[in-house]
Amino acid sequence: MNIPNLLTMSRFVMIPLFISLYMNDHRVSALLVILVAGLTDLLDGYIARRSGQITLTGIMLDPLADKLMMLSVVAALLVGGEIPWSAAITMGVREVGMIASSAFFHFRGMRTVPANVYGKLTTFVYYLAILLLFLEQPGGVELLWTAIVLSFVTTGVYFMKFKRLNQAS
Numbered sequence: 001m002n003i004p005n006l007l008t009m010s011r012f013v014m015i016p017l018f019i020s021l022y023m024n025d026h027r028v029s030a031l032l033v034i035l036v037a038g039l040t041d042l043l044d045g046y047i048a049r050r051s052g053q054i055t056l057t058g059i060m061l062d063p064l065a066d067k068l069m070m071l072s073v074v075a076a077l078l079v080g081g082e083i084p085w086s087a088a089i090t091m092g093v094r095e096v097g098m099i100a101s102s103a104f105f106h107f108r109g110m111r112t113v114p115a116n117v118y119g120k121l122t123t124f125v126y127y128l129a130i131l132l133l134f135l136e137q138p139g140g141v142e143l144l145w146t147a148i149v150l151s152f153v154t155t156g157v158y159f160m161k162f163k164r165l166n167q168a169s
Contacts, residue, residue, distance in 0.1 A: 071095050
């Protein structure tokens with residue numbers, strides 16, 4: 001197992017750690033776990049591309065780790081009463097849909113679309129919204145909705161690129 005894949009796997013371990021910290025009122029520590037998870041996400045992709053260590057395992061597990069972490073954060077914020085049900089359901093439907101469609105297309109032998117600037121921007125806005133929510137600053141829910149809308153736009157862009165990529169193959 002290479003370093004990028006180990007970094008990806010570490011995010012799976014961070015999920016129960018985050019939940020435990022959040023549910024036991026250690027908000028700042030829980031936020032730090034989220035930020036470390038975000039950092040490992042940046043690092044694993046950078047290292048994999050830079051060193052030529054891109055693997056099928058990494059291609060599959062990296063987005064899964066990201067989506068499961070995001071779903072955990074959403075669930076925690078929902079249970080904590082910090083975000084509305086409508087935001088949690090909208091995010092949850094999109095994330096579960098992305099996981100299911102990625103698995104479906106992967107097992108049909110179709111190629112996946114690599115991360116692009118829209119996906120990175122969406123992730124940044126999500127993390128900014130989470131930061132505001134955890135620090136109980138104004139504008140967190142509004143920024144979360146901005147990230148949700150952006151995530152659906154990004155999904156549309158990914159599907160158009162996916163369609164083009166797999167029609168050409």
